[in-house]
Amino acid sequence: MFIYLEPQRRKIPCGSELTLLAALQRQPNFAPPSLCGGEGSCGKCKIQILAGQVSELTEPERQLLTADELATGTRLACQTFPLESLTIRLVDGNSVSAEYKTSLAMELDQVAVEPVSQKKYLRLSPPAINDQTADLERIYQALKEHQLAAEDIAPRLLPDLPRLVRKADWQLTATLRRRCLVDLEAGDTAGEHYGVAFDLGTTTVAAYLVDLATGRLLGQDARTNPQVTFGEDLMSRIDRAHQGELVELQQAAVACLNELLARLLADHGIPARYVQEATAVGNTCMQSLLLGIDPYYAGVAPFTPALQVVPELPAAWLGLQIAPEGRMHLPPVIAGFVGSDAVADLLALDFDRPQPPHLLLDLGTNAEMALSVEGRMLACSAAAGPAFEGARISCGMRAAPGAIDRAVFAQNSLQCHTIDEQPARGIAGTGLISVAAALKRAGLLNRRGGLRRGELPTGLLAPDDRGIVLVPAERTAGGEPLVLTWKDLGEELVIARAAIRSGIEILLAEAGLSVDELARISIAGAFGSFLDIDDALAIGLLPPIPAERISGVGNAAGLGAIKILLAAGQRERARRLAEQTSHVELSGYPRFNRIFARHMTF
């Protein structure tokens, strides 16, 4: 029996004793994402059956698949056994991918193309008795203008050199990285030169495949960071790494990058050996884990990263499956909780150019923020927690179909909208802010973020007094009402908000600025693109400045990573930028507790 995969045209062996997920996982490039390890609880491993008989629907599938999905033959690969050979299609169940797709692109055609490596087609004259120049020196002569240091050749190229040049009839393509000869290929392959940029987020990993010859973005993809099985938040991963699972976390990160890249390469029919350059941005902990470094000491006081500036890494050392002499560049980090993703943000937003006061907020799993004012740069991180990604919120979830993304309060009732207008399955970060803003506008929130319970319409109160009902049972996917607890609103959201506002206040104070003087606030990340600015202002998540000065800027870190991939000069720039940014350590800030307490009230 086989699984025929469309549109990839792959034929994968399977058997009736194995789930489709298990069969597909033997071909890592085509395995659908799975967070729960095949237990039928995450709902990520969706596939569509185009032809062939499979086992019957299971209870988890009935809960996790929508009626539309069921009608089009969508199944969970972990629940489904083949009864005969099948034709299937992978379903991109990770809607974050789509968000990334919409949130980049904007500025890419302005990016300078001067990659650290280049390819050059050479036609050499063959040796003769009156021209005994050695094979390698003959190549160096043809590359004279590049001023190679004569020693700078990858040793791997040496053993095959005499055979290769003769087989190629002295016509070959050299790949140079800076002043070093890193690859030799027979014939003219100068046009086949690619790079990949990764945005290695705590929750989501995105990959961008770029043509280094033209600077064109060929494709992009994203998936859930497989490290989430070690813990959704940073601190639990740091613990697991420090307790002995560092190697597993490192391997999970590298496997994820390899899988994303392999998928992109397969889609474009590009062999991995033509990918010479890679870059990855991420927070300091993600970077440490990728390098196999215990992130513990960056996570506890005095929060010291292992290193700020990372050497260029041989991809082979890292386990990244690109060209044999390919390199991975990791831009510098600023501090233990201000990573290279923030550096990439700042680079994409030109924070190093003199400008009126400009604030960046990157509300990922952690809240990183930075201020640029007339060439001076400051940055800090606030322990806002992952509330905006759905964690710690009782019915929180990521921004996927069925997640509540906005709400209004009208006619004494709360009306929630879900992504793709699917039956409600939980609440996304933007939804949480929108619900709080709706309740605030209706005068139902007290100063401390708690609800004025006495004034709530009775229909809003959950029967067991846990909190308020967002969506009644009959309109949810699970058949149970979706409830936002008193703690979700009065504690998690309030703390996250206070952390962010404290960070902003301290950055402004360090720069000697008042809130009014802020000319611009940029909110990076997918979250920023979907956030309703008025809602955020309504609940005081953002400081009170005119809404038109505030905008979502999409995945600025991804854009910054691509810029860094595409031009050696941008790497230098990222390094200077990290060096010149003053890090403000909030936990060491004298009046931090007082400031934080003040922002606990609305």
Add this chain to the structure above:
Amino acid sequence: MFIYLEPQRRKIPCGSELTLLAALQRQPNFAPPSLCGGEGSCGKCKIQILAGQVSELTEPERQLLTADELATGTRLACQTFPLESLTIRLVDGNSVSAEYKTSLAMELDQVAVEPVSQKKYLRLSPPAINDQTADLERIYQALKEHQLAAEDIAPRLLPDLPRLVRKADWQLTATLRRRCLVDLEAGDTAGEHYGVAFDLGTTTVAAYLVDLATGRLLGQDARTNPQVTFGEDLMSRIDRAHQGELVELQQAAVACLNELLARLLADHGIPARYVQEATAVGNTCMQSLLLGIDPYYAGVAPFTPALQVVPELPAAWLGLQIAPEGRMHLPPVIAGFVGSDAVADLLALDFDRPQPPHLLLDLGTNAEMALSVEGRMLACSAAAGPAFEGARISCGMRAAPGAIDRAVFAQNSLQCHTIDEQPARGIAGTGLISVAAALKRAGLLNRRGGLRRGELPTGLLAPDDRGIVLVPAERTAGGEPLVLTWKDLGEELVIARAAIRSGIEILLAEAGLSVDELARISIAGAFGSFLDIDDALAIGLLPPIPAERISGVGNAAGLGAIKILLAAGQRERARRLAEQTSHVELSGYPRFNRIFARHMTF
């Protein structure tokens, strides 16, 4: 059962079913040399039994061991089985080693000590909340004067960095190579810094262990190149490599270097991880084989080497067992048959300094020669063949005990002297020249190098008319007379001589010099040290200049290799020297055949 090895104090398991050689070969560092693969024919694997019972003497041992050796318990390890646990001592059966020991040393205290790597002990201040400098950047700060590029750290050091600096309580020793941080060790190990120089000859491989902190030569050792089992001469190894045994030849070379180094390190109690630098000189073919490069194209017209300037090689890539980030430096070659051993010779002899006409001869397996005159350098190689190393001569052998090393003709008979005055086993290169010179002086050689058979004393003629008897049966080790054939004298020696003299003549012609103008001839290699200059002049092996202008200079290539090991400046110098030396290709030289023919006569 065990073999107790003295003085190394090693305990090696053995059994009565295994020869001592087989048991010892399981511990490669302590295996005695063996050329014949344990067949009892090379006589190399001598060991001395100090205590314990072993199997009885075999016929090969009776033939290959002297009475003295037998009396002191010396046996061939390949012929001997243990009957109980033994205490043994390895016998250095390779007398070339002793020659190397005598032939170096002369100038070593004048060598500049500025190795490419250095070690530095650092005491760092630990991080604090007001000093969050990353661990690596903290180390860089302490190394500020060395102007490290922030990216130049070996990636291997990264994963363990945070743990190491804390375990070491922020006191550690950094190893720097040029501007790169290549090792970090807890505590102060700055004094433990070593290097090894190899002279990788076709026949013999020598190793020199050097203290890089002081420049002191700690020890030296030599052994037969194990590649001789693939063929004694270069061309047969080139054939074998080209026919598919390249990997085996490469591995044999690396194993030989590892074995020599391991022995030296064990003798001095130095861990391999402290050996950061290695260098090896050798002819172009030896260098190719060490790199795993097919040497075929350097061996056939137009004699093009794969490369002249070799990049610094990671020892790990090569398989050399030194420090993890240790490097192997191979000095450049000049041409297909003028290798880096010649470059090392020239460097040791200061050929790049302006001087009166100075000729170098390195009569190894091939004859390499070079001329320096007022700053101009020329070099060539002559296909003299390995006659002076005993090959192609019917009873030829290397300069080992029992080899005829000189002879006189007196009272109508030839009197031959053997090395260590052992029963005669063959004739060494110096002996061949001495015999020819003795016959020449007695007027018994004709112009073409043939013997005037009619004038020979009858006792000198071998009964079967094969040639002349050097040593009668009763004074040889084998009990058969040692005979030098007509072909040995009239063909092999004459051709070797003509090749050398042609090379010299052409070099002089290219420089516009006459023979009289030669101010100095230096003869490098062990052979040069043992050669009788008057004999060499008598048979015209050397051009007719006063004997006092001619001298043996010992293993100049070994000395050059040590200089190159010890100082970065010497590497640059070697490179310039190779670049500035004009190579004269004899096979492309217009009047070569005519010149060669002229030198065929005495």
